[in-house]
Amino acid sequence: MSAFSATDFKSRADAALADRTLKIAVERTAGTAEAKRAVAVSAFPDFEAARTRAAAIKDHVVANLGAYLEEFEANAIAAGAKVHWAQTADEACRIVIDICKAAGAKSVARSKSMLGEEIGLPHALAEAGIDRVETDLAEHIIQLADERPSHIIWPAMHKTREQVSALFKAKHRTPHEEESIAAMAESARRELRVGMLGADVGISGANFLIADTGAVCTVTNEGNAELSLVPPRVHIVTAGIEKIVPSMPHAVHMLRMLARSATGAALTQYTTFYTGPKRAHDHDGPEEMHIVLVDNGRTRMREQGLAEMLRCIRCGACMNHCVVFRQIGGHAYGGTYPGPMGSVLTPTLDGLPKSRDLAHACTLNGKCQEVCPVKIPLPTLLRGWREKSWREGLEPTSMRAGLGVWAFVARRPALYRFGTGIAVRAMRLLGKGGWIDSLPLGKGWTRHRAMPKPAAQTFMAQYKKAQRK
Numbered sequence: 001m002s003a004f005s006a007t008d009f010k011s012r013a014d015a016a017l018a019d020r021t022l023k024i025a026v027e028r029t030a031g032t033a034e035a036k037r038a039v040a041v042s043a044f045p046d047f048e049a050a051r052t053r054a055a056a057i058k059d060h061v062v063a064n065l066g067a068y069l070e071e072f073e074a075n076a077i078a079a080g081a082k083v084h085w086a087q088t089a090d091e092a093c094r095i096v097i098d099i100c101k102a103a104g105a106k107s108v109a110r111s112k113s114m115l116g117e118e119i120g121l122p123h124a125l126a127e128a129g130i131d132r133v134e135t136d137l138a139e140h141i142i143q144l145a146d147e148r149p150s151h152i153i154w155p156a157m158h159k160t161r162e163q164v165s166a167l168f169k170a171k172h173r174t175p176h177e178e179e180s181i182a183a184m185a186e187s188a189r190r191e192l193r194v195g196m197l198g199a200d201v202g203i204s205g206a207n208f209l210i211a212d213t214g215a216v217c218t219v220t221n222e223g224n225a226e227l228s229l230v231p232p233r234v235h236i237v238t239a240g241i242e243k244i245v246p247s248m249p250h251a252v253h254m255l256r257m258l259a260r261s262a263t264g265a266a267l268t269q270y271t272t273f274y275t276g277p278k279r280a281h282d283h284d285g286p287e288e289m290h291i292v293l294v295d296n297g298r299t300r301m302r303e304q305g306l307a308e309m310l311r312c313i314r315c316g317a318c319m320n321h322c323v324v325f326r327q328i329g330g331h332a333y334g335g336t337y338p339g340p341m342g343s344v345l346t347p348t349l350d351g352l353p354k355s356r357d358l359a360h361a362c363t364l365n366g367k368c369q370e371v372c373p374v375k376i377p378l379p380t381l382l383r384g385w386r387e388k389s390w391r392e393g394l395e396p397t398s399m400r401a402g403l404g405v406w407a408f409v410a411r412r413p414a415l416y417r418f419g420t421g422i423a424v425r426a427m428r429l430l431g432k433g434g435w436i437d438s439l440p441l442g443k444g445w446t447r448h449r450a451m452p453k454p455a456a457q458t459f460m461a462q463y464k465k466a467q468r469k
């Protein structure tokens, strides 16, 4: 189970909608990401075919997961790494803590990993009395603010520059004086280098695991992974079992899709492949490398009809293009993973009764599926959760009764036309200047924004009129 709960989604979404600063911060980053992705995709020769290939690679791996995992394990061991298997989040944390304790670690440097968040690793390290230095700049901001990530690529996207500046001034030992991005980055660099270079253990996630070489691939834009994983004596990788790709050409294809979809770049600034620990002829590198392969519900997802979700390469494009995410930001979702992909994943981690509202945080406009580099049918998967929630009687009585009335009326065209005609007339009476500010039975909508006044005639009436012409 993830450390946070997706219950109370509606109250958190309400609070987020009332937060103007949050809206500005989210829109700035998501809007820029959307524009940059569009440019990168249009410059890519046949991006659609590349998406189809990426989806096929992942489907092939998921269908043959056991064989590829065994191949990866054998090659990673041959390269000198130790491979551990964890069925659950607790087991994964216990393995990591045991390795840290065996290494006599007092502090660890961590490179950004959403899997680490998913399994609750920051909390487990704190409980074990091990200091943690988050080396990704955004994760550093989150750690200073004692918050949690709100986006899988930009964990601090909910913060404005002004808020970050104030935070650095309050928490850094020698903070910046000049109000500029460069000065703030320098302040973070000064602070982080001390922690990175003094760490006993480096912990990372993995963007891809290469089966035929046993290599682990990480990508960052700051070079913090390399700086925090090479100097310490021990390197621990925690990776979801779905991160496997068969070989390097497959990894390269996925890297091209990932960078363009995430940030609009042709390639992420730092892309590194780690194959085993330091060898005799190497000048530097960790003496031990441990790879913890984590299931935590992934095998179950295949049985739940969610195998397509295991294609996900955590690019964040679905959330950048989601109209709901852009209104409420990531924290409102409550789980480790926000946005459309989070709404599909969270019920598998937290259970459907606690997270059933997430499946409804979607207009089903299909934009997320359109931009997903591995063609995950997110709206279909969300509809699947809605259906399951309905079948299991998890929807509130008021909703079941309302939909029952709707189904009764919708099956009787004459009654439907009569009812919608009355409703449209009533709504037109409530509208002023083209907009309705308050709607009885529709406060969930009008509490946060006005509703457009309906047209004088229903669509069907207009359609019939047009046919007669």
Ligand code: SF4
Pocket (backbone or CB within 6 Å): 261, 311, 312, 313, 314, 315, 316, 317, 318, 319, 341, 368, 371, 372, 373, 374, 375, 376
């Ligand atoms: S679901 Fe698709 S778009 Fe969303 S993070 Fe995963 S790969 Fe990216």
